[in-house]
Amino acid sequence: MVAGREDVTRTLSRATLKKRSIFLSKALGMHTTLESVLSGLARLVTAIAGLALALTDLPALAGEQPELVERGRRIFETVAGIGCKACHGPFAEGKVGPTNRGVNEATIREALAKIGPMQFLREQLGDEDIKRVAAYTEWMGRHLLVKALLKRGRFIPEAVSIYPGTPVQLVIENAGSEPATIAADGIQVASPTIPARDIVSIVWTAPQTESKSTLACSDCKIKDGTLTIEVTKAAKPYTPPPQPKVVAQP
Ligand code: HEC
Numbered sequence: 001m002v003a004g005r006e007d008v009t010r011t012l013s014r015a016t017l018k019k020r021s022i023f024l025s026k027a028l029g030m031h032t033t034l035e036s037v038l039s040g041l042a043r044l045v046t047a048i049a050g051l052a053l054a055l056t057d058l059p060a061l062a063g064e065q066p067e068l069v070e071r072g073r074r075i076f077e078t079v080a081g082i083g084c085k086a087c088h089g090p091f092a093e094g095k096v097g098p099t100n101r102g103v104n105e106a107t108i109r110e111a112l113a114k115i116g117p118m119q120f121l122r123e124q125l126g127d128e129d130i131k132r133v134a135a136y137t138e139w140m141g142r143h144l145l146v147k148a149l150l151k152r153g154r155f156i157p158e159a160v161s162i163y164p165g166t167p168v169q170l171v172i173e174n175a176g177s178e179p180a181t182i183a184a185d186g187i188q189v190a191s192p193t194i195p196a197r198d199i200v201s202i203v204w205t206a207p208q209t210e211s212k213s214t215l216a217c218s219d220c221k222i223k224d225g226t227l228t229i230e231v232t233k234a235a236k237p238y239t240p241p242p243q244p245k246v247v248a249q250p
Contacts, residue, residue: 065135068131068132068135069135069136069139070136071132071135071136072132072133072134072135072136072137072139073136075125075129075132075133075136076092076100076133076136076137077090079121079124079125079129079133080120080121080124084100084133087117088100090199091140091145091147091169091171091201092137092140093145093147096117097115097117098244099241100137100140101137101140101141101145101240101241102137102138102140102141102142102240102241102242102243103134103137103138103141103243103244104134104137104138104243105130105131105134107243107244107246108130108133108134108137109130110246111246112125112130114246114247114248114249115246115248115249116249116250117249140169141240141241142167142240143167143168143169143203144162144166144167144168144169144238145169145171146160146162146168146169146170146171147171147172147173148160148170148171148172148173148215148227149172149173149175150172150173150174150175150176150180150182150194150217150220150225151175151176152175152176152222152225153217153220153221153222153223153224153225154222154224154225155172155215155225155226155227157227158225158226158227158228159227159228159229159230160227160228160229160230161230161231161232161234161235162206162229162230162231162232162235162238163206163231163232163233163235163236163237163238164206164207164208164209164210164231164232164233165205165206165207165208166205166206166237166238167203167204167205167206167238168203168204168205168206169201169202169203170189170201170202170203170204171199171200171201171202172194172199172200172202172215172227173194173198173199174194174195174196174197174198174199174200175197176196176197176220177196177197178196178219178220178221179193179194179195179196179219180193180194180217180219180220181193181194181217181218181219182194182200182202182215182216182217182218183215183216183217183218184213184214184215185213185214185215185216186211186212186213186214187204187213187229188204189202189204190202191218193219206229206231207231209231210231210232210233211230211231212228212229212230212231213228213229213231214226214227214228214229215227215229
């Protein structure tokens with residue numbers, strides 16, 4: 001494959017990982033006075049909190065091959081400097097091109113061969129890269145995409161219904177100019193802080209039992225808005241999208 005953005009991203013994140021582990025080993029280092037033990041502990045807690053936050057970005061938490069899925073995600077977002085997402089949407093929900101959630105390796109190969117606007121990608125993607133990106137699109141296909149917008153302390157929509165046991169990719173966009181911390185009540189998810197005008201992806205599997213939980217913004221100026229997630233058998237069960245038939249386009 002041609003050295004492109006993907007490689008750079010990979011190297012960059014390796015460097016970040018290295019920095020993190022240095023940070024961690026420093027935090028774990030020997031301390032003699034009580035004070036330094038305590039500050040060491042505090043740093044360790046910060047380091048762990050930082051790691052947990054970094055992990056919420058990974059779609060792989062519930063995946064079978066986290067490493068492969070994560071590599072695929074990077075390709076999907078960066079290949080040729082624009083990523084598949086430029087045409088298929090940041091979460092493969094569809095844009096100028098159709099949704100890519102659930103497409104498999106064979107379908108992607110067919111599209112690369114038959115779709116004119118995708119020709120320039122042939123040179124950019126090695127055999128392994130296609131497998132990686134397919135691992136990610138298939139991972140997305142197994143997850144129901146739920147999108148919410150956080151605007152002036154309110155969530156749009158304010159409520160969603162999800163069938164019990166559904167694996168969910170919950171994507172929250174912070175439309176505001178201040179960072180927003182999401183606090184969950186009733187579900188076990190990390191509490192990510194979404195930077196201003198940024199998006200966070202939370203991966204979560206709905207419990208098998210019916211339940212109701214809420215998400216709120218804990219540091220927004222207006223706090224009365226919530227997103228209610230109702231897990232109910234009345235919701236439509238999620239079925240992964242069928243494999244599309246690729247129609248050649250010059
Ligand atoms: C420059 C825009 C562009 C980029 C970048 C792009 N695609 Fe596409 N892709 C399209 C268009 C347009 C179509 C659909 C054409 C049609 O429906 O006739 C398509 C179709 C597809 C299809 C067939 C799906 C279907 O429902 O017919 C797959 C699979 C696909 N793309 C995967 C990818 C993947 C994976 C990447 C990144 C490696 C990618 N595409 C990057 C524009 C793009």
